[in-house]
Amino acid sequence: MLKSDQLDVDxxxxxxxxxxxxxxxxxxxxxxxxxxxxxxxxxxxKNNGLCIFAEHQTAGRGRGANEWLAGAGDSILCSTLLFxxxxxxxxxxxxxxxxxxxxxxxxxxxxxxxxxxxxxxxKGKKVAGxxxxxxxxxxxxxxxxxxxxxxxxxxxxxxxYDFRMEATSIDIQSDMTVDRNLLAAELIVSLDEWxxxxxxxxxRITHTWSxxxxxxxxxxxxxxxxxxxxxxxxGVDPAKGLILQLDDGGVRMFDAAHTTIxxxx
Numbered sequence: 001m002l003k004s005d006q007l008d009v010d011x012x013x014x015x016x017x018x019x020x021x022x023x024x025x026x027x028x029x030x031x032x033x034x035x036x037x038x039x040x041x042x043x044x045x046k047n048n049g050l051c052i053f054a055e056h057q058t059a060g061r062g063r064g065a066n067e068w069l070a071g072a073g074d075s076i077l078c079s080t081l082l083f084x085x086x087x088x089x090x091x092x093x094x095x096x097x098x099x100x101x102x103x104x105x106x107x108x109x110x111x112x113x114x115x116x117x118x119x120x121x122x123k124g125k126k127v128a129g130x131x132x133x134x135x136x137x138x139x140x141x142x143x144x145x146x147x148x149x150x151x152x153x154x155x156x157x158x159x160x161y162d163f164r165m166e167a168t169s170i171d172i173q174s175d176m177t178v179d180r181n182l183l184a185a186e187l188i189v190s191l192d193e194w195x196x197x198x199x200x201x202x203x204r205i206t207h208t209w210s211x212x213x214x215x216x217x218x219x220x221x222x223x224x225x226x227x228x229x230x231x232x233x234x235g236v237d238p239a240k241g242l243i244l245q246l247d248d249g250g251v252r253m254f255d256a257a258h259t260t261i262x263x264x265x
Contacts, residue, residue: 005152005180006073007053015185018192021049021080025188028052030072032059034079035133038144041081042135048083051188069161074169076149076184080191084140087198089132090256091238093118094209095198096130096145099190101212104128104149106190107183108174113214115264116233116242117256120149121214125168147187151178202238209236214264220244221263224254228262 007027016022024047031037034052036059041047056072070077085092101120104112104127112128115121120128131146150169158167170178197204210216213236221230222244229252231244241255 005177007055007184008181011181012053012185012188015182016188018189019196021192021195022051022188024050026050026052028054030054030056030058033057033146034077035131035144035146038079038081038146039133039135042083042142042144045083047081050081052079052081053077053184070148070150071153071157074150074152074157076147076151076180076187078147078184078187080145080147080188082143082145082195084137085143085199086140087195088239089134089141089143090117090241091198091202091205092143092145092195093130093132093256094205094236094238095194096132096147096191098205098208098212099194100128100130100147100149100187102194103183103186103190104170107186108170108176108178110170110173112212114209114212115214116236116261117259119165122168122170122173124214125166126150127168127170127173145191147191149183149187151180151183206236206238215242215261218264220261222254223260223262225258229254230263 009025012025031054034054037052041050054077057077097114101112101114110122112120112122118130119126128149133144134141152171153169215233218233220233221228231246234245235243237243237253240253243253245251
């Protein structure tokens, strides 16, 4: 990690113009998981919009039982705390994925795409992921949106591990060294914008997701409650999940909580 690339609160805030997120930013040299730290700060309702970053996680996690692996200073590891959100988890995940892909593209001039439900990919390889966690709060929910973006990893790093899907980093794909402080700031700005849109215009979220999707129009096999279904991806519903035109002629929606994509053709 280059010294100039160390995450810095002042450097991140110098590029921020947001309405809700990033008023307070914390950076940890190392922690178990930024999502865990965010939930600790949830005890104080004044921490709405708090953004927590870490240079390294010792127990980073992904969707399901997956680990999130990254060397110190190689990634953006960020969790954002949201209180009293009226949006459902499906819609928020879509919004966070759109925001992350757009932040990556703006800072790298790459073409990051979306792989439902929570992956951001470049040329078929995973470069970033979303982990959304929620807790009930009266008639709404509190959320922590975790985002991990691979920045400085090289090919040797990815060869060490047996990842569920092929992975890559911004540096590998762009032949440049991305500035993580600029990327962190752009991520906060993009999340702030798309989370606001999610509250007011869910159709815009699904439209933009469709534009960025790597799956729309492709045949996909999913596993839902231990049963496999194959069909053509025809869209996404902001509340009910991925929409497939099944091979047997029916149309069915699959929510992210109970569905795993097992094959993308």
